Structures are given as structure tokens and as C-alpha cells.
Amino acid sequence: MNDSIQHRRSIRKFSSKPIEPEKLQRVLEAGRLAPSGNNKQPWVFIVVQSEQQRQAVMEASHNQSWMMSAPTFIVAVADIAERAEVEPGLYLDENSPHWELKRAIRDTAIAAGNMLLAADGLGLGTCWVGFFVQSEIRPVLGIPDDKFVLGVIPIGYPAEQPPARPRKALAEIVRYERWGGIPM
């Protein structure tokens, strides 16, 4: 099994050491190479490094102040325009029912997951931050109303080594042949 799948942890304390540009490039590359439905690649990654922009993104993320110790944020944005005609004036948010939005979010989540794992493999730490609302975070980054911010990923060299957080046992989540089938 890929070591990073087992080794990765959410990191919420970072050292001040900046990320080498080549490493950041490799993390972004891991996102670029993700699979997506119909290979539509409906994602955009915004790299945020300035103190001012990180501060604004952090505040829009319900003031999770720990985020500021990371030198860089990668904001993963799902763009349904890559999947479908976008009606003029479309406004997406947490209540939007659009099936194409769900697909774009699904695909962008795979890309973001790839980046978390790639970062770990390069000795970097990350934490997916999803605690924000579209109406507050989009304006901070100048993101149009028809895009959906999926996650903010603070990334940098870890300054903590948290233990593995608990997971359900396979026996709880695996069944054979059908929903009500024999558990593992």
C-alpha cells in the first residue's frame, strides 16, 4: 500500500520553513493527474501565499487561526463550466441541487486527495479545511458565483506529529455482494 495513505495526518501546526517551489509544483501536479468523469478535469487550484490573502482566507474559514502557521494555502475550486453550459447569472452555494455541481465536486475531491497524499510523500503536511461558506470565501479570492470552493489546503513543513486518528474497522464498512450482505 502507498505509505502516504497510512502515514498522512491532518497537520495544524507548521514550521516557518517555506516550501521549495519544485515541491509545490509536484503537489499541484498530483492534483492535475487525478482521474475525473469524462476526463473533464473540472478544477482550478489557487495558490495563496501572501500574508494578507492567507489572513483573509483564514478569517473566511471561521477564524481557524492555526491555518496561519502554514506558508501556503492551496484552494481547490470546482468549476461546473467544464462539465456543462452555465446559465448566465448562475449562483452556486451549499444548497444548490445541480447534478453537474455534484460531479465537479466529486472530481475535485479526488484531485485534492491526491495532493494531500503527494504532499505527505514529499515530507510536507496538510489539512483539508472545509469549514467555510461559499458566500464568504469566494469574494476574498475573487472567485465568480458559478464556481464552488471545495477546500482550502494549508500546506507546509509539519511542526507536529499527531498520532493516527481512529477509523472504523473494515468489518463495519465492508459487506459482500449487497447492502444487507454478509459483513466481513
Ligand SMILES: Cc1cc2nc3c(=O)[nH]c(=O)nc-3n(C[C@H](O)[C@H](O)[C@H](O)COP(=O)(O)O)c2cc1C
Ligand atoms: C472535507 C473535509 C473537511 C475538513 N475540514 C476541516 C476544517 O475545517 N478544520 C480542521 O481543522 N480540519 C478539517 N478536516 C480534517 C479532519 O478533521 C480530519 O481529516 C479527520 O479528523 C481525520 O484526521 P486525519 O486527517 O489526521 O486522519 C476536514 C477534512 C475533510 C476531509
